[in-house]
Amino acid sequence: MRRVSILGATGSIGQSTIDLIARIPDEYDVVALTGSQNIPQLIKDAIALHAEIAVTSDPSKLDELRDGLAGSGVEAAAGDIALIEAAARPADWVMSAIVGAAGLAPGLEALKQGTTLALANKESLVTAGPLLMSEAKRLGATVLPVDSEHSAVFQALIGEDISAVERIVITASGGAFRDHPLDALDRVSVAEASNHPNWDMGQRITIDSSSMFNKAMELIETKEFFGVRADQIETIIHPESLIHALVGFNDGALMAHVGPPDMRHAIGFALNWPDRKHVPVERLDLAAIGQLNFRAPEAARYPALAIAQKVMEEGGLTGAVFNAAKEQALDAFLAGDCGFTDMARVVDRVVDVMLSREGLQNATITLDSVNQADSMARALAVEEIAKIES
Ligand code: NAD
Numbered sequence: 001m002r003r004v005s006i007l008g009a010t011g012s013i014g015q016s017t018i019d020l021i022a023r024i025p026d027e028y029d030v031v032a033l034t035g036s037q038n039i040p041q042l043i044k045d046a047i048a049l050h051a052e053i054a055v056t057s058d059p060s061k062l063d064e065l066r067d068g069l070a071g072s073g074v075e076a077a078a079g080d081i082a083l084i085e086a087a088a089r090p091a092d093w094v095m096s097a098i099v100g101a102a103g104l105a106p107g108l109e110a111l112k113q114g115t116t117l118a119l120a121n122k123e124s125l126v127t128a129g130p131l132l133m134s135e136a137k138r139l140g141a142t143v144l145p146v147d148s149e150h151s152a153v154f155q156a157l158i159g160e161d162i163s164a165v166e167r168i169v170i171t172a173s174g175g176a177f178r179d180h181p182l183d184a185l186d187r188v189s190v191a192e193a194s195n196h197p198n199w200d201m202g203q204r205i206t207i208d209s210s211s212m213f214n215k216a217m218e219l220i221e222t223k224e225f226f227g228v229r230a231d232q233i234e235t236i237i238h239p240e241s242l243i244h245a246l247v248g249f250n251d252g253a254l255m256a257h258v259g260p261p262d263m264r265h266a267i268g269f270a271l272n273w274p275d276r277k278h279v280p281v282e283r284l285d286l287a288a289i290g291q292l293n294f295r296a297p298e299a300a301r302y303p304a305l306a307i308a309q310k311v312m313e314e315g316g317l318t319g320a321v322f323n324a325a326k327e328q329a330l331d332a333f334l335a336g337d338c339g340f341t342d343m344a345r346v347v348d349r350v351v352d353v354m355l356s357r358e359g360l361q362n363a364t365i366t367l368d369s370v371n372q373a374d375s376m377a378r379a380l381a382v383e384e385i386a387k388i389e390s
């Protein structure tokens with residue numbers, strides 16, 4: 001029996017992970033399941049999977065969780081410390097699927113047991129890539145990428161030497177507004193931005209896909225995870241979302257990973273690694289698909305890509321600043337406090353202001369320094385957003 005924990009179990013990735021585990025319950029011993037607001041889902045899954053403990057990050061939800069689990073034998077806990085303790089419970093495989101910067105500390109904690117960390121939480125790599133990767137190495141833990149593009153690159157690199165890689169091409173659907181009139185982008189609604197052409201995901205990552213901030217995060221993630229240079233990473237618009245990434249080698253070969261837009265593939269790959277086992281995703285009918293399309297991303301439509309380039313070049317704590325400003329701008333867009341195109345302006349401005357202050361690029365990356373940069377960037381973003389409103 002493999003002991004598995006799922007951090008962010010109630011979300012889109014968490015539920016897809018549970019779908020795979022629940023199909024073969026005899027193979028898994030579920031340790032911890034964590035969530036935040038959706039307590040009925042957390043209770044239902046914790047009982048069905050006989051989890052040891054269920055944790056909500058929100059202390060005001062503890063009574064509801066405790067009541068729902070009464071008599072089930074599943075422990076209940078709440079709050080950030082309980083979340084860290086749940087991540088620290090001995091497990092062979094831990095899914096890191098909390099959304100946002102909140103996923104970093106529990107993921108780092110899970111590494112301490114030398115476990116395999118299946119990393120969906122891209123913010124961990126964007127905010128603290130060097131810390132996460134060096135901690136994994138130091139602790140003898142394994143980090144496996146679960147973002148579909150990075151799982152694709154990882155798979156294309158099996159048996160290859162990273163020094164033979166010339167470039168990594170990350171595909172992007174182009175999001176909800178790839179064909180939207182450019183001059184109307186500033187007026188799009190939250191509902192319109194929450195619509196992904198191909199993938200069914202959580203709301204925050206879906207809006208980040210519309211703005212291409214998701215792809216911007218993924219470029220940084222690529223640099224941090226695979227240790228390549230910023231100038232080796234490219235983005236291509238591929239509206240069908242069937243090729244997830246391509247790896248170009250020094251002999252000119254370009255290896256593409258093709259699969260249906262279903263996160264259970266990347267999750268299943270990480271769950272079964274280093275083996276390959278059956279994963280219940282659709283098998284592609286290439287004749288029915290007929291053709292695949294590609295086009296270059298327009299800089300004016302997707303300003304997030306240029307910001308990502310700057311973040312990768314500057315390094316250090318720039319990623320933590322970028323992510324925090326992006327999360328704050330997204331909160332403001334969701335709350336109706338700023339427009340869709342304001343998000344990139346706010347993030348760019350916050351990154352520039354913070355970069356102009358000494359030390360961001362060369363700072364040591366620790367959980368504390370990341371949290372500090374995160375708070376400063378959020379405060380600056382709030383100021384910038386207030387300027388838009390006035
Ligand atoms: P989601 O919003 O559907 O779920 C997020 C999970 O995190 C939920 O379980 C929620 O309860 C929990 N959570 C939210 N705020 C929290 C907090 N402050 N503290 C602790 N827990 C909290 O998100 P998702 O779409 O499943 O994405 C999860 C992560 O995976 C994100 O980092 C996302 O970028 C990444 N990712 C998602 C997809 C996808 O297809 N959904 C694909 C690639 C990468």
Ligand code: MG
Nearest residue numbers: 147148149218
């Ligand atoms: Mg992705």
